[in-house]
Every structure is written in structure tokens, then in C-alpha cells.
Amino acid sequence: MKFQSDLFETAITGYGPGWITVRGERITHSVLLHSSGERSAWPCTRFEDLDSQHFEPLALQRPELVLFGSGARLRFPQPAWIRPLIEAGIGVETMDTAAACRTYNILAGEGRRVIAALLLLPAGEETPDRLK
Secondary structure, three states: OOOOOOOOOOEEEEEEEEEOOOOOOOOOOOEEEEEOOEEEOOOOOOOHHOOHHHHHHHHOOOEEEEEEEEOOOOOOHHHHHHHHHHOOOEEEEEHHHHOOOOOOOOHHHHOOOEEEEOOOOOOOOOOHHHHO
8 A cells, every 4th residue: 555645754655564665665674663753673573572671662752652553463462561651651552553554644644742663574474363
């Protein structure tokens, strides 16, 4: 899917299985996108390897909301993983990564302080169980 809109620094301009495009640059690893313009690699390669250490640094940045893109399918984080965000009064919304990309563009485009934590897995590594 391609997006056409007024672009901001970390606008997601396309996405697909295992990748997103930010302002024309293709990204194939898990990533943190900040509406403030920052972008950084998110050191996780599998949903099963996530823990609170992946979410705790986000609380220090004090966004209004963290959008967690859990991959090709919706998978909810363990409550302990996102506890640092909840305790800091930061909202957390979980959705599949495609939905998180769309939601991020809307909220960041409105000027909201939002971070998208996007789990990007190589194509084929997260085929829904019903299709295997």
C-alpha cells in the first residue's frame, strides 16, 4: 500500500510483509518511529523475545501514546512488558503492524506525540497459524 499525504519527517510512505518505507527509504528491521522526527532500530527480531526492556526506554521519552505493531497478525504484549508505560501514564495501543502504520500516520500528521514500535519480521516467518 502506498500513502499520498502531506509528509512529515517520519511519515510511513509504504508497507508490506517484513518492511516499511519511511520517506522513500525501505526499512526491513524492527523500528521505533517518533513523531518528533527521530527514528531508531528496535532490537527485537521475534515477538517471543520481547520483554519490558524493549518498552521501558519509551517511557522516558514521554509520548502521549505508543502504538505497538505486533507483526502480520495481532498479538498482545504481556502486561509486564508494557508496565513501565502504564505506570508512566502513557497510553499503549496494540494492533498488527499494517494498522499501526496507518494509525501512526494519522496521529503524527495531527501533531500528536506518538511513538510507533513496529515489529518487522522477514516475509514468511509469521504466516498466521491457520495458513501453515
